[in-house]
Amino acid sequence: MAEKNSFFIDGKNLSKEALEKKHKLENDPSSRTNHMEYMPGMEIIESDICDKVMSEMNSYDYTKYTAVDVRNALDKEKCSIEDFKALLSPAAEPFLEEMAKRARLETSKHFGNTVYLFTPLYIANYCENYCVYCGFNCYNDINRLKLNLDEIDKEMSVIAKSGMEEILILTGESREKSDIKYIGEACKLARKYFRMVGLEIYPVNTDEYRYLHECGADYVTVFQETYDTDKYEKLHLFGHKRVWPYRFDAQERALRAGMRGVAFSALLGLSDFRKDALASALHVYFLQRKYPQAEMSLSCPRLRPIINNDKISPLDVHEKQLCQVILAYRIFLPYVGITVSSRESKTFRDGIVKIAATKISAGVSTGIGDHESKYDGKEQDTKQGDEQFVIDDGRSLKTMYDDMENAGLQPVLNDYLYV
Numbered sequence: 001m002a003e004k005n006s007f008f009i010d011g012k013n014l015s016k017e018a019l020e021k022k023h024k025l026e027n028d029p030s031s032r033t034n035h036m037e038y039m040p041g042m043e044i045i046e047s048d049i050c051d052k053v054m055s056e057m058n059s060y061d062y063t064k065y066t067a068v069d070v071r072n073a074l075d076k077e078k079c080s081i082e083d084f085k086a087l088l089s090p091a092a093e094p095f096l097e098e099m100a101k102r103a104r105l106e107t108s109k110h111f112g113n114t115v116y117l118f119t120p121l122y123i124a125n126y127c128e129n130y131c132v133y134c135g136f137n138c139y140n141d142i143n144r145l146k147l148n149l150d151e152i153d154k155e156m157s158v159i160a161k162s163g164m165e166e167i168l169i170l171t172g173e174s175r176e177k178s179d180i181k182y183i184g185e186a187c188k189l190a191r192k193y194f195r196m197v198g199l200e201i202y203p204v205n206t207d208e209y210r211y212l213h214e215c216g217a218d219y220v221t222v223f224q225e226t227y228d229t230d231k232y233e234k235l236h237l238f239g240h241k242r243v244w245p246y247r248f249d250a251q252e253r254a255l256r257a258g259m260r261g262v263a264f265s266a267l268l269g270l271s272d273f274r275k276d277a278l279a280s281a282l283h284v285y286f287l288q289r290k291y292p293q294a295e296m297s298l299s300c301p302r303l304r305p306i307i308n309n310d311k312i313s314p315l316d317v318h319e320k321q322l323c324q325v326i327l328a329y330r331i332f333l334p335y336v337g338i339t340v341s342s343r344e345s346k347t348f349r350d351g352i353v354k355i356a357a358t359k360i361s362a363g364v365s366t367g368i369g370d371h372e373s374k375y376d377g378k379e380q381d382t383k384q385g386d387e388q389f390v391i392d393d394g395r396s397l398k399t400m401y402d403d404m405e406n407a408g409l410q411p412v413l414n415d416y417l418y419v
């Protein structure tokens with residue numbers, strides 16, 4: 001197991017020393033650790049995936065692509081890396097309708113008219129990291145909470161009663177507050193209620209992923225946030241998350257540990273979204289070739305709402321550009337799952353699931369311990385933790401299911417038998 005290599009700071013009543021450290025981290029780059037250097041206890045694996053992805057991303061000059069390149073890419077049966085680069089470029093913006101037609105064809109070839117439904121469950125929101133764009137960061141004064149096993153059981157039973165069969169467990173990123181044993185127990189409970197159990201937790205070593213898999217976890221989601229290592233350094237100032245390469249290899253460690261599937265994402269808008277979209281898709285592409293048995297999926301969140309705008313210099317990604325990214329993903333990676341976050345509007349999600357996305361969350365709450373009040377309208381006696389971000393599409397499972405059916409899609413709660 002990895003050693004504990006960071007500590008939890010309580011954003012409430014920060015000491016003078018803690019405030020000074022925060023100020024220094026923000027203003028003096030030499031006070032920060034090397035973001036490319038592993039911390040003690042972090043497993044290093046031999047892998048060529050990172051070099052392949054980064055060399056493609058670093059040499060990607062999307063301004064050189066023309067309408068002719070985009071037309072050629074759309075005319076080909078199989079989309080190459082070069083074609084994908086053209087589809088992500090500004091030259092493809094006038095071709096969105098044609099890209100949508102092609103994407104819809106690829107989606108129906110590989111997924112029929114199905115759309116998978118799942119819900120996230122935040123069981124804790126403690127975090128040891130200082131990501132400057134996130135309200136959950138360790139220096140922020142928010143209501144922190146960690147559910148005990150009885151409370152997790154109760155939340156899961158409420159969600160399961162709604163008919164949901166797939167759950168994604170999230171913890172925030174504090175190894176100290178939400179240790180592997182705790183997450184493992186949550187997986188065991190989830191296995192009682194759900195047929196598919198996903199995890200979105202801090203990256204861990206292979207032996208820890210193996211343990212979590214034995215406890216019932218099927219797949220692991222890790223957001224790389226940005227593949228631009230210089231920007232990453234400026235945005236992740238403190239904590240284990242600061243170590244970029246350890247995060248990059250998380251999915252590969254999870255697959256080596258026997259996880260059935262892995263999910264990837266960049267937070268579009270933190271850096272150049274075209275380069276981040278290219279790197280995310282290539283991360284999937286190269287790993288898929290190495291682990292052909294694994295299920296892989298991509299998420300496409302955009303940065304919102306944000307704090308510390310002055311430090312981040314966010315690069316806005318408009319709906320049209322997000323749409324271009326998703327369509328390009330689908331054409332390049334026809335059989336990879338694409339998830340659309342509830343941060344996006346109902347209108348956008350309803351449109352994109354008919355064309356390219358295959359997975360959508362429903363009955364979403366990003367708070368802690370509030371499912372009973374949200375699902376059953378009951379007053380809850382327990383304290384509730386703050387929400388990480390505001391969601392735009394708050395449809396319940398029933399409403400989402402009905403909406404998908406009415407749109408001519410086939411909502412799927414699960415297609416997996418646990419053996």
Ligand code: SF4
Nearest residue numbers: 127131134136137173
């Ligand atoms: S983005 Fe994740 S790791 Fe970073 S501060 Fe927020 S909750 Fe913590």
